[in-house]
Amino acid sequence: MSSNLLQGVLPPNMTHLTKLEVLDLMSNRITGEVPKELSLLTKLEVLKLVRNAFHEKIPQSLANLSSLTVLNLGTNSRNGAIPSELGRLRKLVELDLSVNNLTGHVPPSLYNVSSLVKFSVGSNQLSGEIPYDVGHQLPNLLVFIFCVNRFTGRIPGSLHNLTRIQVIRISHNFLVGPVQPGLGNLHSLQMYIIGQNNIVSSDEDGLSFLTSLTNSTKLTYLAIDSNLLEVVILESIGNLSKALPHFYMGGNRIYGKIPSSIGRLKSLTLLNMSSNLISGETSCSGL
Numbered sequence: 001m002s003s004n005l006l007q008g009v010l011p012p013n014m015t016h017l018t019k020l021e022v023l024d025l026m027s028n029r030i031t032g033e034v035p036k037e038l039s040l041l042t043k044l045e046v047l048k049l050v051r052n053a054f055h056e057k058i059p060q061s062l063a064n065l066s067s068l069t070v071l072n073l074g075t076n077s078r079n080g081a082i083p084s085e086l087g088r089l090r091k092l093v094e095l096d097l098s099v100n101n102l103t104g105h106v107p108p109s110l111y112n113v114s115s116l117v118k119f120s121v122g123s124n125q126l127s128g129e130i131p132y133d134v135g136h137q138l139p140n141l142l143v144f145i146f147c148v149n150r151f152t153g154r155i156p157g158s159l160h161n162l163t164r165i166q167v168i169r170i171s172h173n174f175l176v177g178p179v180q181p182g183l184g185n186l187h188s189l190q191m192y193i194i195g196q197n198n199i200v201s202s203d204e205d206g207l208s209f210l211t212s213l214t215n216s217t218k219l220t221y222l223a224i225d226s227n228l229l230e231v232v233i234l235e236s237i238g239n240l241s242k243a244l245p246h247f248y249m250g251g252n253r254i255y256g257k258i259p260s261s262i263g264r265l266k267s268l269t270l271l272n273m274s275s276n277l278i279s280g281e282t283s284c285s286g287l
Helices: 012-016 036-040 060-064 084-088 108-112 157-161 208-215 235-239 260-264
Strands: 022-024 029-032 046-048 070-072 094-096 101-105 118-120 125-129 143-145 150-152 167-169 191-193 221-223 246-248 270-272
Touching (some): 208 235, 235 260
Parallel strands (some): 070 094, 118 143, 143 167
């Protein structure tokens, strides 16, 4: 029943559908709250209520749906905290709570759901630090989206130990410190987005972490913009993925010349170096 014009509230008598395994109501106009009675559908494996107009808090009773593998409540108007009880959903593979008005911290119990492959809480008002060992606690992660929140602390180095991860999006937060080592392990990485934070240079070769990303041959989106990186661009930047179309590095304190090697990135359709301290002449070989 997804992508229709359904409106109103969810009727409590849906609980009569005791054999229901998939409930997909995404992209409708449903309002109100999720009825507590929904937790009686113990065979439910997939619950998608994304892109509706639910405005109440996430009900704790959803934790009783012990068979759930997919829980997508994104793009609504939900407020309040994320219930810690959701950590009881031990079969959960996909958890998407993005684009709501959720506040508070991500409950520690959710970092113990080791089956998670996709963990998305982007575009909320969540705060606190991302655990340093998140990559060890969630070893199956492929998609990690914590962008557009109020998270503090450092980028967890353990994320760079997830050799199969494809997406890391943690931009638009208040993260500090240098980029942790280990990016060279991420051979399947497609998106690495850490812009709009307070990331600093670790040494004179502060962009050396980009050299590590040369192993990420599937990289299609790289954003390190609007941080506090005060460095020169290394020649090794030309060894990044030849499939890379989007590269954002504006709004830092990058200085020196644009290396000619950047001309080897033949797939670039957007290269943003604005609002830096770059000097010198451009050359045909470089651009």
